Amino acid sequence: xxxxxxxxxxxxxxxxxxxxxxxxxxxxxxxxxxxxxxxxxxxxxxxxxxxxxxxxxxxxxxxxxxxxxxxxxxxxxxxxxxxxxxxxxxxxxxxxxxxxxxxxxxxxxxxxxxxxxxxxxxxxxxxxxxxxxxxxxxxxxxxxxxxxxxxxxxxxxxxxxxxxxxxxxxxxxxxxxxxxxxxxxxxxxxxxxxxxxxxxxxxxxxxxxxxxxxxxxxxxxxxxxxxxxxxxxxxxxxxxxxxxxxxxxxxxxxxxxxxxxxxxxxxxxxxxxxxxxxxxxxxxxxxxxxxxxxxxxxxxxxxxxxxxxxxxxxxxxxxxxxxxxxxxxxxxxxxxxxxxxxxxxxxxxxxxxxxxxxxxxxxxxxxxxxxxxxxxxxxxxxxxxxxxxxxxxxxxxxxxxxxxxxxxxxx
Amino acid sequence: xxxxxxxxxxxxxxxxxxxxxxxxxxxxxxxxxxxxxxxxxxxxxxxxxxxxxxxxxxxxxxxxxxxxxxxxxxxxxxxxxxxxxxxxxxxxxxxxxxxxxxxxx
Ligand SMILES: Cc1cc2nc3c(=O)[nH]c(=O)nc-3n(C[C@H](O)[C@H](O)[C@H](O)COP(=O)(O)OP(=O)(O)OC[C@H]3O[C@@H](n4cnc5c(N)ncnc54)[C@H](O)[C@@H]3O)c2cc1C
Numbered sequence: 114x115x116x117x118x119x120x121x122x123x124x125x126x127x128x129x130x131x132x133x134x135x136x137x138x139x140x141x142x143x144x145x146x147x148x149x150x151x152x153x154x155x156x157x158x159x160x161x162x163x164x165x166x167x168x169x170x171x172x173x174x175x176x177x178x179x180x181x182x183x184x185x186x187x188x189x190x191x192x193x194x195x196x197x198x199x200x201x202x203x204x205x206x207x208x209x210x211x212x213x214x215x216x217x218x219x220x221x222x223x224x225x226x227x228x229x230x231x232x233x234x235x236x237x238x239x240x241x242x243x244x245x246x247x248x249x250x251x252x253x254x255x256x257x258x259x260x261x262x263x264x265x266x267x268x269x270x271x272x273x274x275x276x277x278x279x280x281x282x283x284x285x286x287x288x289x290x291x292x293x294x295x296x297x298x299x300x301x302x303x304x305x306x307x308x309x310x311x312x313x314x315x316x317x318x319x320x321x322x323x324x325x326x327x328x329x330x331x332x333x334x335x336x337x338x339x340x341x342x343x344x345x346x347x348x349x350x351x352x353x354x355x356x357x358x359x360x361x362x363x364x365x366x367x368x369x370x371x372x373x374x375x376x377x378x379x380x381x382x383x384x385x386x387x388x389x390x391x392x393x394x395x396x397x398x399x400x401x402x403x404x405x406x407x408x409x410x411x412x413x414x415x416x417x418x419x420x421x422x423x424x425x426x427x428x429x430x431x432x433x434x435x436x437x438x439x440x441x442x443x444x445x446x447x448x449x450x451x452x453x454x455x456x457x458x459x460x461x462x463x464x465x466x467x468x469x470x471x472x473x474x475x476x477x478x479x480x481x482x483x484x485x486x487x488x489x490x491x492x493x494x495x496x497x498x499x500x501x502x503x504x505x506x507x508x509x510x511x512x513x514x515x516x517x518x519x520x521x522x523x524x
Numbered sequence: 525x526x527x528x529x530x531x532x533x534x535x536x537x538x539x540x541x542x543x544x545x546x547x548x549x550x551x552x553x554x555x556x557x558x559x560x561x562x563x564x565x566x567x568x569x570x571x572x573x574x575x576x577x578x579x580x581x582x583x584x585x586x587x588x589x590x591x592x593x594x595x596x597x598x599x600x601x602x603x604x605x606x607x608x609x610x611x612x613x614x615x616x617x618x619x620x621x622x623x624x625x626x627x628x629x
Contacts, residue, residue: 268591306611332611334590336602348605378592407626 115142117426118201118211120191120369122148122176124156124503125401125415126217131505132423134181137430145209147187147201151176154244155498156272157412157491160279160448162247163254164287169244172495179503191218194373196394213396213426216375216382218367220272220402220410226363227267233340238358241280242272253357254287259296260356265345266303267335268363269310270379272402272410275457277301277361278308278318279448285325286450302330302345302353311464313523314457317481321449364410366403381405386461387437389422390429398426408461409443416502417442417513423505442515444470446491454487456480460515466522471510473519480520530556542617542624546581549621557619563608566619570607573599574620587617587625 117133119126130146137144158172177186190204194214201209222242224230230238239253240246264281271277281301288294301308301322307315308322308329322329336348338358345353366380375382375393383392384404391397400422402410421438428435441461446454456478457465469476478487501508528537531552536544541557543549554574558566566574576598580588590613594601608615613625 334601334605348601349609378589378595 115212116210117142117144117213117215118209119144119146119215119217120194120201121217121219121367121403122146122180122186123153123217123219123401124412124498125219125403125418126215127153127176127179127503128415128419128505129215129217129400129422129426130184131179131181131503132419133426134183136423136427139183143185144183145185145187145211146180147189147191147203147209148176149188149190151186151188153179155495156242157494157498159241159244159247160276160283162244163241163250163280164283165251165255169248173244174499179499191367191369192372193369194375194397196373196375196397199396211396213398213430215422215426216370216391216397216399216403217401218369218403220364220366220381222362223365224360224362226365227335227338229338229340230267230360230362233338233343233358236340237343237356238338238340238360240360240362241276242361250359257297257357259293261298261300261354262357262359263300263302263345263353263355265335265358265360266305267360269304270407270410271361271364273445274310274409275445275447277303277359278322280359281322281327282325282448282450285327299325299327300330300353300355301327302333304332304334306331309465311459313467314465314481317467318447318455321483325450364402370403377405379405386441387421387439388425388435389418389439390425390435395429398422398429406441408439408441409445411443411445412498412502413444414442416508417444419505420513438513440514442513444511446487446494448488448491449483452488453483453485454491455483456487456490458515458520463515463517463520466520468520470519471512471516476519538624540624543621544623546621554619554621561608561610561615561619563615563619567607569599569603570619573604573607573616577616577620577622581620581622587613587620587622589613589625 134144152173153176155172158167161167180186192202192204235249239250264277266277284299288297308318309315334348335345337346343355370376370380382399384399386406400418401415408414418439425435444458448454458470459465467481470478470480527534535548538544604612617625
């Protein structure tokens with residue numbers, strides 16, 4: 114018997130298990146998936162909790178429910194990967210040997226990386242990247258009379274890089290609907306030079322912020338936070354005062370990666386950007402947020418990576434050359450408030466551009482433009498996530514590789 | 525491709541002034557770019573950062589992140605901001621003749 118082991122049963126680990134169980138002979142290959150808990154959250158739902166649009170119970174299901182038959186699900190904290198011994202060591206003392214390993218341990222927020230951030234934690238400083246954080250923020254926002262809400266990205270890369278923008282747009286929308294907008298300032302603070310990394314989308318989204326009277330502070334890198342005085346202090350000496358700080362703290366890979374000695378400075382696993390094989394070990398592959406790829410850390414990206422990953426694990430097992438199949442494709446809906454959303458579709462080479470998706474002219478979804486249909490599509494993504502994405506099924510009309518058809522480069 | 529004259533030499537640059545061919549880089553060109561970026565003089569402390577960045581670039585094809593510079597013990601982030609005011613990762617990469625740090629989307 115040979116062993117395939119998957120670390121992490123989130124989006125990537127679950128899709129990988131579903132695709133590979135079908136293709137590996139059960140009499141020859143065992144498949145083991147390890148995660149520390151049995152609660153699979155639909156993470157895009159975290160954005161909606163602070164505004165009361167969704168409740169925690171509506172976005173969580175047991176992980177085991179989405180793993181196929183013939184997979185052993187081990188509930189345990191992974192202590193480390195012992196790549197020299199081809200084994201995963203668990204906190205409880207058990208050792209799980211592997212012939213092939215898939216790393217899918219995602220990324221986590223690290224508030225302790227910014228001095229002072231934990232001093233005001235869940236008092237005046239909040240995150241919405243965890244279920245607890247999103248719920249605490251919901252309670253706080255409900256009781257607010259007025260003041261300055263600062264939406265802050267501490268350091269890049271972060272998962273779902275558009276989520277903080279969506280948060281700012283929702284804030285504006287919600288306050289407006291409650292007739293309280295004039296009592297609040299909303300400030301968007303980012304280490305990037307603008308609203309987004311790439312110029313065309315950055316200009317469009319930046320304009321959107323302006324329209325909604327959300328001030329943007331670009332190129333800001335926080336050195337520390339004075340939680341008692343409620344100010345964010347930059348390395349360049351700039352100070353930003355807040356009443357409520359909604360921050361996306363530094364995102365880093367699992368501590369397990371660091372204990373294994375396999376990570377870069379963010380604890381991300383150095384991974385070949387096209388084949389998804391570890392750069393250091395021929396029998397280790399990686400998917401999703403745990404990798405050091407420059408593609409977005411998003412569920413849609415995991416979906417587009419999955420086919421290449423599964424195919425290449427099989428190729429490696431059979432001794433065939435790997436296929437450089439992944440092109441960096443990402444496809445993200447950006448909620449802009451008032452029942453509308455943007456859609457952006459891009460890859461390693463092509464920045465988000467205006468146009469129509471998935472078909473030229475007829476669309477029906479407009480790219481880089483707010484529309485109701487995009488908003489409904491984002492809401493539908495929750496159903497797609499549980500029923501198509503996790504089981505590793507195709508999403509109709511959305512190919513794994515990005516297509517240029519329908520996109521227009523502005524003059 | 526746009527060209528630019530720096531320290532009396534013609535070099536190929538991208539739209540934002542980053543060198544596109546590291547082979548054309550010299551220490552004089554570095555000083556010229558530094559001047560344009562508002563850094564009057566490149567001190568030994570600057571050079572330590574620039575040389576580390578070039579090594580990292582040769583090894584990995586990417587300019588290192590601020591976090592990496594800090595973690596490697598070359599320089600603290602605070603000091604880095606003093607040496608390259610504004611955007612240190614981008615400024616230092618430009619002066620070192622490297623392409624613009626990619627940044628993730
Ligand atoms: C607020 C928010 C909004 C988002 N919105 C969108 C969106 O609109 N569209 C989109 O496509 N994506 C969105 N995303 C991103 C998307 O959810 C993630 O990119 C995706 O879930 C990543 O999958 P993954 O498998 O890499 O990591 P995860 O799904 O996070 O899984 C990692 C797993 O590893 C486990 N693990 C880690 N370390 C250990 C250990 N030591 N021992 C045991 N288990 C361990 C964890 O418990 C976890 O289950 C959003 C994310 C957030 C936070």
